[in-house]
Amino acid sequence: MSKPIIPIVPEQLVNDPSKGDGLGCHAGEKQMMDAAKSSGKGEVLQRYAQDYPKGPHDQPQSMCPAFGSLRVGLRMRRTATILSGSACCVYGLTFTSHFYGARRSVGYVPFNSETLVTGKLFEDIRDSVHEQADPNKYDAIVIINLCVPTASGVPLQLLPKEINGVRIIGIDVPGFGVPTHAEAKDVLAGAMLQYARHEIMAGPVQAPRTGVQTKPTITLLGEMFPADPAVIGAMLEPMDLAVGATVPTREWRELYQALDCKAVAAIHPFYTASIREFEAAGRPIVGSAPVGYEGTAAWLEAIGKATNTPQDRINAAKHKILPAIKAVLG
Numbered sequence: 001m002s003k004p005i006i007p008i009v010p011e012q013l014v015n016d017p018s019k020g021d022g023l024g025c026h027a028g029e030k031q032m033m034d035a036a037k038s039s040g041k042g043e044v045l046q047r048y049a050q051d052y053p054k055g056p057h058d059q060p061q062s063m064c065p066a067f068g069s070l071r072v073g074l075r076m077r078r079t080a081t082i083l084s085g086s087a088c089c090v091y092g093l094t095f096t097s098h099f100y101g102a103r104r105s106v107g108y109v110p111f112n113s114e115t116l117v118t119g120k121l122f123e124d125i126r127d128s129v130h131e132q133a134d135p136n137k138y139d140a141i142v143i144i145n146l147c148v149p150t151a152s153g154v155p156l157q158l159l160p161k162e163i164n165g166v167r168i169i170g171i172d173v174p175g176f177g178v179p180t181h182a183e184a185k186d187v188l189a190g191a192m193l194q195y196a197r198h199e200i201m202a203g204p205v206q207a208p209r210t211g212v213q214t215k216p217t218i219t220l221l222g223e224m225f226p227a228d229p230a231v232i233g234a235m236l237e238p239m240d241l242a243v244g245a246t247v248p249t250r251e252w253r254e255l256y257q258a259l260d261c262k263a264v265a266a267i268h269p270f271y272t273a274s275i276r277e278f279e280a281a282g283r284p285i286v287g288s289a290p291v292g293y294e295g296t297a298a299w300l301e302a303i304g305k306a307t308n309t310p311q312d313r314i315n316a317a318k319h320k321i322l323p324a325i326k327a328v329l330g
């Protein structure tokens, strides 16, 4: 006797994401992608495909990619983060964020098939953003469309760009368009840098909390261990350079500091959208990180060249750190 096949995902739901709140990562990437494209999200998905190529092994099995964006938002001061997605996804994402010590509420705008197809979900999101936009509490509110709202074309781009002085950042971070949480961090960091860059072009902006650096700075791109900026700062010192902001930043005003640099050290390789913003601001990008003997030598040379540092200072920076690395590596 043949065994019945359990219908884990009803076909109707697979073919039409608007049919309910029960879809998950298993719902069929192609169908979700097709639905999103026909709902007006084709351009953003095309950009993600170009920015974050999957490579020969396709998408790795990992936690929900949107966690990357959520984490970036939750780690910033005076920033509210709101999710728009299926309840099961939101449960998983909030659980993971609190497991990682978020100590911050995660906003959620629930939906059902009716609010999704009638456009009421978008109105609910807009209402919640208006309700939250208190300039005494927040510099920015981040709204993240998860898989189903993205596939259904919920138009976060139509939200006001600013309410009562609070910046509104709406991003689509679907698991079928952003490979892993690493790239999702860039989606939010890039969107924030773009917003901050336009603010800078429009007029004066806030200085960093610790004041403006007197030396030219190198912005570090990618999450760092706490000691990394100090160590890298010591390496840069002979070149008369200082470490500036680290992106993703911990506060909105640090975005201005990040853009106000002499060059950007792209320590992590995933930050394509952020790099695009730095390049638009005319900042040179130096890839890779100071790792190992040859790697550190090449990195210091590249930073020196990108910042027009005289060769004797570049050599001084190398002589300061390379013998110590050699001694450790043997």
Ligand code: SF4
Pocket (backbone or CB within 6 Å): 023, 024, 025, 026, 064, 065, 066, 085, 086, 088, 089, 092, 146, 147, 148, 174, 175, 176
């Ligand atoms: S939002 Fe994340 S958890 Fe939800 S279906 Fe998409 S990839 Fe899966």
